[in-house]
Amino acid sequence: MSFAYAKAAASIMASLLLVACEREQRDFQTPSSGSPSGDHYQRDAYDVAQGKRLFNWMNCSGCHSHGGGGMGPALMDNRWIYGGKIQQIYQSIHDGRRNGMPAWKHRMTDQQIWQVAAYVRSMGRYLRKDVAPGRDDAMQSGKAESRRERASAIVPSTPP
Amino acid sequence: MRTAIVRDVSGLPHHGFGPRALTWWGTLSFMSLETSGFVLAAGAYLYLMTRAPKWPLNAPLPDHWPGTIVALLLLASMPLNLLLSRWAHAEEMKKVRFGLVGMCILGILPLIVRIFEFPSLNIRWDSNAYGSVMWFLLGLHTAHLITDVGDTLVLTALMFTRHGYAGRRFSDVSDNCFYWDFVVLAWLPIYALLYWVPRLT
Amino acid sequence: MTAGRIRSVVQLATCSSALQACSGWQSALDPHSQTAAHLAGLFWFFTAICAIVWVLVVAALIMVLRRRRESESVLPGDDFPHQQRRKAIIVGSLTAITAIILTVLTYMSFYATREITWPRKHVLTVKVTGQQWWWQLDYQNQDPSQSFGTANELHIPVGQPVTVDLEAADVIHSFWVPNLIGKQDMIPGRKNVLTLRADKPGLYRGQCAEFCGLQHAHMSMFVFAEPPAAFEAWRRHQLEPAATPGAPQRITGMNIFVHGACATCHAVGGTDADGQTGPNLTHFAQRATIAAGTLRNTPANLSRWLADPQAVKPGTNMPQVPMSPADRQALVAYLEGLK
């Protein structure tokens, strides 16, 4: 009986440990090709932060305006034209979409695209709070990703 | 080592008031360190103010009325606080109980008004550094207000039990009065910083 | 001049091997500018005074251990009154002497600060922006056609004061070229200014001196102090667009660069590559090093860097762009042709 409790406690501790380690991992090396689902990018605060850095550097706000939407669709709401899973967002960035979204496969590496996709997920508050980035040292344009209300379930949407 | 009794202290009292009590000195020490915290927070406020092009920074002036009402309420509590301290020194249980109940009410009233004070700053903490430091100062004082009111409530309950008759409890009551003075006085410079300094420029 | 003489005395007195180690291309003790010479002189003056004080204290301790006591009373207690008075006078005088020394040092230090302060307007102005983890250099001119950007290698004319505007793009960095000048922080949202003047031609190394994250260790820069004519030639060359590749391999390399991921972050003047977030590579082949002083600029090193930047400089924002070895060869050939 007590052994069972100990086992349960140990497994809880172990999973906490894993969560923390994963969240704080700084994975510098590019994963070898054929990289899997990309899910681990959205559990890693470093990858999400790098994604945010790239989002700014690539001037994604030029169309998506800090996620609020402009020429491109908003990224903060729960409406996703091409799906809101990280793999789908990766596809949108990688190959581009009709209506003006360019393909980035030749302009960013796979790893970078995954990082941006993970960051885009954080804008809609689909990531854990302790993984999503805090506010920038810049003029503010709304709440930081880590403070946004959780987005509701993903709703498929059509282009306007 | 051999010992030789050279002096007898059996006649000394078992509790003292004010500087004769350890808790009074403890209270004074905590007041000093909290004053240090208030001064540094105020320093941060003034530092940010001197760096800002205008003050308030991109925000309407704060509405001073809730703050003014809190200030008036706090000042209004001072006479009873003074009396309560005297009654505690005199160890008059009935008056002490009355005074404590009164101080609980006079402590809760400004706390209620305080709830309306935050929105009347007319800026959010996450809008800019001006907003952050305004909320910080107000929050710092509110924390002190809450803890002292909580302390007064517990002490009031205590004085209505049999434990209240121990002499040192009266000393505790007078120390609580001492701390309330500090909470009231600390509010005045913060009140000026929050509501009147932005109006100077 | 006093400081200079003291310096030579101390140099003689101190172990010479340690001092030889002190000289170098990133050393505070091998000044190549008036400013750095002032600083070094002041340093040696302070060191001499401090060394004397320390030797006196240790000598006193040794005497304490060796001297014979007049009265070895067994009972613990006070000194005799006459000893007390004598000691009081000695301690009092030593305190006064300490105060005098400190006053002198304070004055010396203040005087040196004034010596190395320059008026702030000079012909040549370079804006240096600290980035994680490289230096962006913008040679600014009233006439935009005379302005240009480069990275990590600062060229200055010998003998002329140059205004250096210090800024930071992300976190705090610190500009420091010890042979020429002491450090000054680069703080986001603030502007600091230094006046840099090299009095001898040469190559000087500088390094970021404020901890700035993962690759703080590999954020160095080089200052090339050149005779004015050479500097002017270099400046004119920088204004020109990049060399057009001739050889087929280089043309392949250019296409990879301009149409691939490289151009997203890097600019090469005269091509479509206009990325602004990484170092400007217009005259990359002229640079002595890669990745802010991390590697010497050789084709082999460049190939290694492109193959896996994270292995060379873990945490750098330069990604590993997948490409075939042949493509990488072509890219290296192109970049090494950007004279």
Next chain:
Amino acid sequence: MTKCASEIRDTALDDGALSARLAHIWGTPKTFWGFMTTVDHKEIGRRYIVTALFFLLLGGLAAVVMRLQLGSPDNKLVGPDLYNQLFTMHGSTMMFLFAVPIMETIAVYLVPLMIGTRNVAFPRLNAFSYWVYLFGGLMLWAAFFVNTGPDAGWFSYVPLAGPQYGIGKRSDFWAQMITYTELSGLAVAVEIIVTVFKMRAPGMTLDRIPLFVWAALVTAFMILFAMPAVMVSSTMLILDRLVGTHFFNWAEGGDSLLWQHLFWFFGHPEVYFIFIPATGIVSAIIPAFTRRRMFGYVALVLSLIGTGFLAFGLWVHHMFVTGLPRLGESFFTASSMAVAIPSGIQIFCWIATLWDGKLRLRTPLLFVFGFIVNFVIGGLSGVMVASVPIDTQVHDTYFVVAHFHYVLIGGAVFPLLGGIYYWFPKFYGRMLNERLGRWNFWLAMIGFNLAFFPMHILGLMGMPRRVYTYPAEMGWGGLNLLSTVGASIFVLSFLVLVLNIIRSLRSGEIAGDNPWDAGTLEWAATSPPEPQNFSRIPVVTDREPLWQNPETLPVIGGMHADRREILVSTLVEATPEVLESSPQATIWPFIAAMVTSVTLLASIFTPWAIVWGALPVGIALTGWFWPGGEKEDES
């Protein structure tokens, strides 16, 4: 308040009976419950010291890994990510979890014994402070072991530690660790102040207070006024990170230099929190081993107070290269130079006392000699970095690393080691071995200087601090290797100390009450002291009471022998004025510390934790203060 009929006064009992009776009343049962509930300053002080030494071990191990990494150029033993965590953990641990706590808690243990009382002023606060400190330290190291160790340096400069560049939860753990340690540090400071002010033995007037106690008092005051600065700044940091305030965001009216001002307003005095108690230790050892009263008592006390004041006027010398106005910087050069004067006076007075003394060159005195030799180097290099122009070259280089290790190890750890050899017999009743002590001293002296002197030269050769590696062509490899070798020898000296302590605990020579024939009151208590310290409170008529009358201790009579009672005396003259009872053992401080810690830990992840946590914390504090009906509560 009628007199209790059954009350017993100590005048009715002989020494033996009284001692047994008070030992029972004040004693801590040797059970788990006794361990958790004790409020005895000696129990808590001892475990505080052991915990601080444990953190010294952890911080030291971090340093060992760093030294191994830097021992050769382009080394790949640890990468930049781990290295940054290591040096941040090393600095934060040494400053917040080792140096300041150990100096404060040696005072917690010794001050009541030295001033002749039975406990500190607020024993339950003392227990609370220990538990909060323990939980804060463990939290930080637990975070490190799950790869969440802070990595922005022990002074966590923004923006690197801020919300944008301080990625993940690492800096949040750092900022919250500050809250824990400051809470415990401030609590101890308040205890020490009130204990020294109001609980001194009758007759211990201000000019008879032992110098160690003066040092502890001055330190406590400095903590009182400096620590709130880091509380304010770390709170701002965590608010910036967690709820999006803009204190340090330049684009929204904040300023990253605000952090530096606030941090160094605390950070510079902090060096003196460590150094001043160490001078107190030196001033306690020197008289005992020279058989002379300290020369210049008044001058020493005034220099302690002077240092305390000046320490608050120096903080800008950490910011000389941030581009502040030159005139202001010159002022801070002058004030930084001026703080050398009180330190100088202290050194002159120590040497003057040694001059005519009858020296007994035992291990504690050896460490005092080592202290003077090393600390003077650190002090003088401090004079150099106080100069703005020189600082522009050496700031943030290994020169500064060398400087502050000379000040902190030379100036504080050497006296601390001397103090351990000096007071160990009082703590545990057994002497430490003299032979091993000498080995310990010489290894420490040689290892320390080999490890840190070359760093001066490395800094001048251009080596910045906080780099995880360096290229071979810089020519720094040789000196770095030398430094690594020195560091290993220094570590060895600590192993000798541990060996010595273990040997002594098992089979050390029995010490007796006053093995060094010293003059201050702690040596009048038994070794180790009884739970009540003194069965009868001594009466003091001299600065070195035991030298004045080595045979008989004058004491007072008339205190209760049936409850925990202490004597409250007046501030200046120490005339008895009140017989106050001292609190019983209780579990509430532990519970309060527990709920406080959980609240603070949770607040790293959500600000609402403060709201949810307020209620349990309030309940715990009410439980703590609510009387339990013992004699101690009802008087």
